Amino acid sequence: MRPKIYLFGDSITEESFSDGGWGSSLANHFSRTADVVLRGYSGYNTRWALKVKEKVFPPPQQSGGGDAPPAAVTVFFGANDASLPDRCSGFQHVPPDEYKQNLLSIVAFLKKQWPSTCIILITPPPIDEAARLLHPYVDNPSGLPERTNEAAGIYAKQCLAAAAECGRPSINLWEKMQQFPGWEKAYLRDGLHLTCNGNKFVFEEVVKRLKEEGISLENLPADLPLISEIDTDNPLKSFDN
């Protein structure tokens, strides 16, 4: 039985199996060692995530009972919580304090269900406001972006504070991405969602953090003998164990 790695988040998670997406890159990386399971819900904020967590992660007795705890869960919300309350995506807004509390509640829920599972909190990415205006996904006659980079930064800080408070690893995407000159176009395709390079960035950060938590190709056993391990003179012998 291969361990599972759940990806729980919003649209940046839901679309992570598109071409070059960070989710498919993870699945490819762990192709013989772990199952990467997609639980991305476009548009969701932490308030809605909290509301549906039991449906996303049913208790072991409901989901079959014998499933081993997942090796890891990435919790990647905040981009929608950070929508400004008085603009066109206001219905997705969640105040920063509540966002932090919601993250803590999600972690507590996962911890209760799976005490040994690695839970990684990922901050929202930075926002390129000019690009948001060019790529509105709802009618936005105001001429003002529905998200700002400053607001995303406040949520990133709350995410890190939540991770520190519950002693869990985190990835500060908001800060790390902005260290790269030209991050706006290099990493974001519409000021919010990831380009191929942005996906690569997230993939590499997640692999690095997982490795620090002991979840890596070096530590996980391969599922069945690799072709390089097959005895070419007597292949079937390789499967006797």
Add this chain to the structure above:
Amino acid sequence: MRPKIYLFGDSITEESFSDGGWGSSLANHFSRTADVVLRGYSGYNTRWALKVKEKVFPPPQQSGGGDAPPAAVTVFFGANDASLPDRCSGFQHVPPDEYKQNLLSIVAFLKKQWPSTCIILITPPPIDEAARLLHPYVDNPSGLPERTNEAAGIYAKQCLAAAAECGRPSINLWEKMQQFPGWEKAYLRDGLHLTCNGNKFVFEEVVKRLKEEGISLENLPADLPLISEIDTDNPLKSFDN
């Protein structure tokens, strides 16, 4: 609980979550409706697959007991079985008759475990022999390709015969790909494994066949409300059911 779609096969399956791979495209296509589970084993032929099938698909009581049967399993072998016996990949060769019987045994095993699961047999792709010589994956001083297109065609026919005998849907990749002028370079990157276009071809064929079997976005319920279904005036109300 989302239905699962298992991809069982050799390297063409194992690497199907690489950039633009047919597996990741399937996972993206079904991102809110089904879990695509990777069970690809590079270099494996049907003889080895038959030997490990209980480990790949443990009986329900061992895998948790409560797991619902998967919606579908793709069985995609033959590229290695078709390695010529007297050339550098001879240890992977399986005679055509045995290949067909092995496929039937794999289908019978899956049918016994999950009577209602859709099982799709996929033939090996065609072979571009010139490209195989340019991209040897083992030492090959003979100057002869380890696989030929003619041999792959014999295995494709056996695969179709097996599918007909057990009444299962099949995809004749070997024939369909060759209908496209320039298939050698368009669909194969090393005379055997898929290019981006080859992956797209396989993805579209699998989606089409699944749809014919009633497994499609139209028929599968989405996991949790879509953002377009959320009541923007009272979002939490959308999660009450």
